[in-house]
Amino acid sequence: MAHEFPASSPDPLGAVFKAYDIRGTVPDELNARTVHAVGIGFGRFVLSQGVPDKRVVVGRDMRTSGVELGRAFSAGVLSAGLGVVDIGLASTDLLYFASGRLDLAGAMLTASHNPSSYNGVKLCLPGARPIGRDSGLGEVQRVTSEVLAAAPGDGGVADAADSERVEHVDLLDDFAAHVQSFVDVASLRPLKVVADTANGMGGLIVPAVFAGLPFELEILYPELDGTFPNHPADPIQAANLQDLRSRLRLTGGDVGLAFDGDADRVFLVDELAEPMSGSLTTAIVAAAMLERYPGSKILYNLICSRSVPEIITERGGIPIRTRVGHSFIKAVMADTGAVFGGEHSGHYYFRDNYRADSGIIAALVVLEVLSRSGASLSELRIPFDRYSDSGEINTHVPDPAALVGEMAELYRAMGAKIDDLDGITVDLGDWWFNLRPSNTEPLLRLNLEAPSGPECKRHVDEVLGLIHRLAGS
Numbered sequence: 001m002a003h004e005f006p007a008s009s010p011d012p013l014g015a016v017f018k019a020y021d022i023r024g025t026v027p028d029e030l031n032a033r034t035v036h037a038v039g040i041g042f043g044r045f046v047l048s049q050g051v052p053d054k055r056v057v058v059g060r061d062m063r064t065s066g067v068e069l070g071r072a073f074s075a076g077v078l079s080a081g082l083g084v085v086d087i088g089l090a091s092t093d094l095l096y097f098a099s100g101r102l103d104l105a106g107a108m109l110t111a112s113h114n115p116s117s118y119n120g121v122k123l124c125l126p127g128a129r130p131i132g133r134d135s136g137l138g139e140v141q142r143v144t145s146e147v148l149a150a151a152p153g154d155g156g157v158a159d160a161a162d163s164e165r166v167e168h169v170d171l172l173d174d175f176a177a178h179v180q181s182f183v184d185v186a187s188l189r190p191l192k193v194v195a196d197t198a199n200g201m202g203g204l205i206v207p208a209v210f211a212g213l214p215f216e217l218e219i220l221y222p223e224l225d226g227t228f229p230n231h232p233a234d235p236i237q238a239a240n241l242q243d244l245r246s247r248l249r250l251t252g253g254d255v256g257l258a259f260d261g262d263a264d265r266v267f268l269v270d271e272l273a274e275p276m277s278g279s280l281t282t283a284i285v286a287a288a289m290l291e292r293y294p295g296s297k298i299l300y301n302l303i304c305s306r307s308v309p310e311i312i313t314e315r316g317g318i319p320i321r322t323r324v325g326h327s328f329i330k331a332v333m334a335d336t337g338a339v340f341g342g343e344h345s346g347h348y349y350f351r352d353n354y355r356a357d358s359g360i361i362a363a364l365v366v367l368e369v370l371s372r373s374g375a376s377l378s379e380l381r382i383p384f385d386r387y388s389d390s391g392e393i394n395t396h397v398p399d400p401a402a403l404v405g406e407m408a409e410l411y412r413a414m415g416a417k418i419d420d421l422d423g424i425t426v427d428l429g430d431w432w433f434n435l436r437p438s439n440t441e442p443l444l445r446l447n448l449e450a451p452s453g454p455e456c457k458r459h460v461d462e463v464l465g466l467i468h469r470l471a472g473s
Helices: 032-048 066-079 092-102 133-150 172-180 202-210 238-251 278-292 307-314 326-336 359-373 400-413 453-471
Strands: 022-025 055-060 083-089 105-109 118-125 166-168 191-196 215-220 255-259 266-269 297-301 318-322 340-342 348-350 393-396 417-419 424-427 432-437 443-450
Touching (some): 032 055, 032 105, 032 118, 032 133, 055 066, 055 092, 066 118, 083 092, 092 105, 092 118, 092 172, 118 133, 172 359, 191 202, 191 238, 191 359, 202 215, 202 359, 215 238, 238 255, 238 266, 255 359, 266 278, 266 359, 278 297, 278 307, 278 340, 278 348, 278 359, 297 307, 297 326, 307 318, 318 326, 326 340, 348 359, 400 417, 400 424, 400 432, 400 443, 400 453, 432 453, 443 453
Parallel strands (some): 055 083, 055 105, 191 215, 191 255, 297 318
Antiparallel strands (some): 022 118, 105 118, 255 266, 340 348, 393 443, 417 424, 424 432, 432 443
């Protein structure tokens, strides 16, 4: 039975169409009827782009609502006049690979690291080209709204499962071979790797990618279970790394890998059970890519550590700073020809991966660097690990944009250097911070970096104190 939106919610799509994707709770924000309309909207948008191949490749993660929503989305695509290539259960980076390899527009049914009550859709054009709010997602939202308004439903939608215009394709082995092509397999040495896939899609892709490699692999929570019975699939939160860290200490593992729900992001943990930030992994991978492609351009987003552009420059590369978010980074990568880009949040983009992000490619590159070095990961990280960072600190405020403006004026009066590429980045010499409004909530996101842990804590307290004072809290 299709769910009806309450009359008190005149624009329910405004809550689920985000800056880069579609995401909401099931069934009150997203349901089969809504996702069917999204399929129609996306199908029409794809056709408007004049693509030569009138098919859309569709994958889904392990969430319990994924089967119904995936079929509803595919039915919408079919009703818009396109065919569907269904790759079934997939990680988001496997879907991007499929879009690139098959040169088809793509859709991934996932809510990434969000809790089990959520689902969503990530969309791309052929070649895994990104779609964001200003590059097609707004148009998809407009058509979706029109479809829902024109046909208020009181029931379900057509099921695409038996349509002759739906092809079922298995690309997992091809994806695994593609990931392995980013390293010299012969240079890999036996290492004990513990991967926490958190009952997410890493449980499917990690064994396939590691098959035949000289690693001793142990997987924590490999069962695909969209209820996330063990812990949330959100590895940027330190609490969700505790099981992996404990297992590394117990088994003497060399490397820990923590994947999010749709397995496109990864965070690493060294053999001393110390986590590595996305910036640190970005710096290590950037150095490896510059060995392979000397003098190349490397992207990093503006909340990455200062160590990232320092290392890129030291290794002979050209650092290019970008906004936060995959649609921005992929566009800059296309414009500049950069070979690699990284985000502090654990997204890593590769030119030779259709400019799409893949956590498992980044993980394998680090394992190759580690194999070649003969060192432990705790030793390998030392020259890359130069500063202390706060992590992302979120603060609820009534008017985030206004408060960012007030903070800019305060620090400008203090003589700080400020730029507004994405929120404000305030440079105070030996320490800096970025303050950005959330795209979807009344939140301010603070990221701060300083030379040491005590200095970082002191400056965080200073900045948060000002935020609370200006917000009147």
